[in-house]
Amino acid sequence: MGSLEDAYRRIEECLVDLDAGCVEEAVEDALKRGSKATDIILGPMSRAMDEIGRLYEEGEYFIAELLEAAEIFKSIMNRLEPMLKEEAGGGSRRTRRDIVIVLGTVRGDIHDIGKTLVKIMLQASGYTVIDLGVDVPAERFADAVERHGARIVGMSALLTTTMRYMRRVVEELERRGLRGKVYVLIGGAPTSPEYAEKIGADAWARDAVDAVRVVSRLVGES
Numbered sequence: 001m002g003s004l005e006d007a008y009r010r011i012e013e014c015l016v017d018l019d020a021g022c023v024e025e026a027v028e029d030a031l032k033r034g035s036k037a038t039d040i041i042l043g044p045m046s047r048a049m050d051e052i053g054r055l056y057e058e059g060e061y062f063i064a065e066l067l068e069a070a071e072i073f074k075s076i077m078n079r080l081e082p083m084l085k086e087e088a089g090g091g092s093r094r095t096r097r098d099i100v101i102v103l104g105t106v107r108g109d110i111h112d113i114g115k116t117l118v119k120i121m122l123q124a125s126g127y128t129v130i131d132l133g134v135d136v137p138a139e140r141f142a143d144a145v146e147r148h149g150a151r152i153v154g155m156s157a158l159l160t161t162t163m164r165y166m167r168r169v170v171e172e173l174e175r176r177g178l179r180g181k182v183y184v185l186i187g188g189a190p191t192s193p194e195y196a197e198k199i200g201a202d203a204w205a206r207d208a209v210d211a212v213r214v215v216s217r218l219v220g221e222s
């Protein structure tokens with residue numbers, strides 16, 4: 001028995017314990033209790049990843065544990081993807097395929113779970129997303145913006161050391177005369193609205209749901 005809150009608590013605990021089977025069961029339980037997939041991913045699943053990061057910092061967990069957590073997270077994300085898309089797409093089936101968003105994790109950084117989540121939500125909202133993957137140099141961001149006539153370039157960074165590289169990308173866009181044609185959106189745990197402003201980006205989003213909101217504001221749809 002138990003409540004939805006209990007199911008959320010179990011998802012978080014089981015993921016922190018790296019018990020894949022237990023996470024799966026708790027996720028199914030939360031769904032049965034009427035939870036949205038988005039709330040599972042952005043709630044207990046993401047909180048568990050923060051806790052796992054903390055355990056790593058304290059020396060209790062190592063890279064192997066981070067990798068295991070990432071695998072479990074990804075498998076749940078795959079399981080929930082159709083629902084995440086349904087929820088992000090909502091009632092609006094307007095097509096925005098002509099609006100291209102270039103997305104990538106910046107050079108030196110290989111964290112891709114958050115970026116993939118942002119991609120899923122933006123695609124579901126009707127945008128065309130070109131995913132450049134991880135460890136992306138400034139030149140590749142700029143090339144893709146040029147080639148696809150992108151309206152938005154979205155950058156992800158999870159490390160305090162790699163977030164600095166975002167400024168390099170903004171500079172490369174300026175150098176090629178592209179800066180006036182494309183909005184720059186940034187995200188990832190160490191970033192902030194203040195940081196976005198500091199490096200000359202246009203916007204920052206807290207999570208994947210917020211990213212959809214911010215993008216639609218940038219392209220003038222809300």
Ligand code: B12
Pocket residue numbers: 042046049050051052053054056057063066067069070108109110111112113114115117118154155156157158159160161185186187188189190204205206207208209211
């Ligand atoms: C899993 C993980 C890994 C995995 C990544 C696997 C993968 N495929 O992504 C592996 C094992 C590879 C890894 C490696 C490392 N990691 Co790591 N990792 C994590 C961990 C635990 C979870 C990250 C995650 O997936 N979170 C879940 C997702 C859903 O959240 P998210 O990424 O924040 O994304 C959301 C938002 O930020 C936002 N967002 C993200 N991107 C974007 C982009 C845009 C455009 C927008 C709008 C929004 C947006 O929306 C997302 C969805 O809601 C974090 C802890 C943490 N608190 O983040 C540490 C963490 C990020 N890692 C850390 C470290 C130190 C490392 C290593 C340097 C360790 C080492 N010594 O080798 C390496 C670096 C490798 C590299 N060069 O990139 C530190 C960073 C410290 C710092 N401040 O710089 C953290 C914070 C752990 C810690 N507390 O110490 N890591």
